[in-house]
Amino acid sequence: MAGTDSSIEITLAPGPAVILCEPQLGENIGTAARAMANFGLWDLRLVRPRDGWPNERAINAASRADHVLERVRVFETLEAAIADLTLVYATTARSRDLQKTVLGPDEAATNLASHIGAGNGAGLLFGRERWGLLNEEVALADAIVTLPVEPAFASLNIAQAVLLMAYEWRRHSAAGSALPFGNTMAEVAPREELVGLFGHLEETLERSGFFTAPDKKPTVVNNLRTMLARGQFTRQEIRTLRGVISSIDRKHERPNPNRQKRDTE
Amino acid sequence: MAGTDSSIEITLAPGPAVILCEPQLGENIGTAARAMANFGLWDLRLVRPRDGWPNERAINAASRADHVLERVRVFETLEAAIADLTLVYATTARSRDLQKTVLGPDEAATNLASHIGAGNGAGLLFGRERWGLLNEEVALADAIVTLPVEPAFASLNIAQAVLLMAYEWRRHSAAGSALPFGNTMAEVAPREELVGLFGHLEETLERSGFFTAPDKKPTVVNNLRTMLARGQFTRQEIRTLRGVISSIDRKHERPNPNRQKRDTE
Structure with a gap:
């Protein structure tokens, strides 16, 4: 070392x-x-x-x-x-x-x-x-x-x-x-930014047809949110993730009826 | 090692x-x-x-x-x-x-x-x-x-x-x-054996003229006992120490009036 x-x-x-x-x-x-x-x-x-x-x-x-x-x-x-x-x-x-x-x-x-x-x-x-x-x-x-x-x-x-x-x-x-160096971790983002990420992801998934069984949606959403919350993301990381979602959303054109709807939103 | x-x-x-x-x-x-x-x-x-x-x-x-x-x-x-x-x-x-x-x-x-x-x-x-x-x-x-x-x-x-x-x-x-080996220390001797050592030493010192100022004797004795107690001696070690005292007592003939007295005990 x-x-x-x-x-x-x-x-x-x-x-x-x-x-x-x-x-x-x-x-x-x-x-x-x-x-x-x-x-x-x-x-x-x-x-x-x-x-x-x-x-x-x-x-x-x-x-x-x-x-x-x-x-x-x-x-x-x-x-x-x-x-x-x-x-x-x-x-x-x-x-x-x-x-x-x-x-x-x-x-x-x-x-x-x-x-x-x-x-x-x-x-x-x-x-x-x-x-x-x-x-x-x-x-x-x-x-x-x-x-x-x-x-x-x-x-x-x-x-x-x-x-x-x-x-x-x-x-x-x-x-x-004292260790010779410590965490260089930036602060975890305030919760409202995480909630913003949840909303962005869930809205995108909704449009993409991810939620095939509407009665299961609340459970699936909770599981997704639990996973994401565990990440302890910083502001920057949340911006990066939202960029990832937006990028995938634009790049992968799917044969999805909602796609048309979004384009006219 | x-x-x-x-x-x-x-x-x-x-x-x-x-x-x-x-x-x-x-x-x-x-x-x-x-x-x-x-x-x-x-x-x-x-x-x-x-x-x-x-x-x-x-x-x-x-x-x-x-x-x-x-x-x-x-x-x-x-x-x-x-x-x-x-x-x-x-x-x-x-x-x-x-x-x-x-x-x-x-x-x-x-x-x-x-x-x-x-x-x-x-x-x-x-x-x-x-x-x-x-x-x-x-x-x-x-x-x-x-x-x-x-x-x-x-x-x-x-x-x-x-x-x-x-x-x-x-x-x-x-x-x-667990360490690969532990103390191999024998048990500390019961207190009566330590007290026996105190008595042996103090009697020997008395005869040898060690206690020159009688009014200081109790303090000197207490200090000696404190030192010896700290040693946490085993039975065998106390036997060794008593042998040491006896050996010195016999070997170093001093110009001491009490010497005569002891020989006639």
Whole structure:
């Protein structure tokens, strides 16, 4: 989905840090940075990235999430990476035999929003590509976050896990209540214009011989009106529809006795 | 995040079809299939895939989402791809000058869940990598769905857009109410065991000369108890903590007159 408006300046609003533990592939760091940028996160911290930092492959994969990449911080230990935070969640797809609360992303994001909204620092831990977080890393977190995946197909790559958490964060934070654009719908026409359309259509149908059984006409008319009312037409759309009716009425000359009558009206 | 349990059989539960319009890269078809599988979707339809079908690159990128790939259907037109559906949403990151309702993913998924829950077919349209859906394709849909992205960094790849919609679908469908695993937390110990811990600690501190100002002792004790109560300890954890206290008490011999007294107790 294209749609980036590059005329808008990126603001670094408060949000959770994303901490990647020993990421192996630069591509994954880059796509994680891009996923963060999509939903307004920017504080990316790496613990012992396998291929060092900076990483050319990460930069290529980040699709110009430069404001994230240029702020990346690298740490030797997870303890150092989360030293300044007061709420830390560990994301994992596996159950751990640890005395930890397990949250869904929705609940986790609610907690993050109130914690960060009160001016506190928070972070989300993500594990290695192949085997996730170690139990000793999970033990440093306040709670576990897991996603409502299909258990038979639970494996997400890091960027996708980051994307979903960033999305949930944004949905629960102030910025996320707004979609990037809204309805551009014009106002629905006042009812008298709809009634005008009804009259125009019904009069045209009458002349064209549409109502073959006069006793059924009221029901047929009601059904037509019901259909048209559901359309929530604007003034312009009603003008268009009346143009459609008029156009068909003039173009399709029918072998109809009323036709003659109309021409002399 | 690892964690797939391959002993669980994949069930094809009712869910929205995913329709990709003229996808260009096989990789994106594959990663979209994987994202669908993560959240239990399986009905993937392709309209005029640029490189034909089947596609080796798609298969490689799908990380064994075989149950999705082997059910892929290819269509010559979008009209044919959505012919059997009664609710169709178009995903787009750009505002369109169309008289269409714009929904967020949350609201869209709520509608999908009730529509599909009532036994009806529904689908989600996704556009080309480079320029999304054409207006004439959006016009075939009932409404537009857009994501609450950062407007200054709005570009998502197809797999990520599919992932977020599949996630929202699952969150709102019956299957999604359950996380793949829950708390494995043992029960919190009965209060008498916590009180036993308080007594053990306070008696030990008393002997060690911790309470230097007797008039402050009640406040200090209350603060200690408050801290410990917040831990919501299990029986085992309380046993561990009491072991910790006893161990420190025996190991660190202090120049304390009470020490002698204890040894003769």
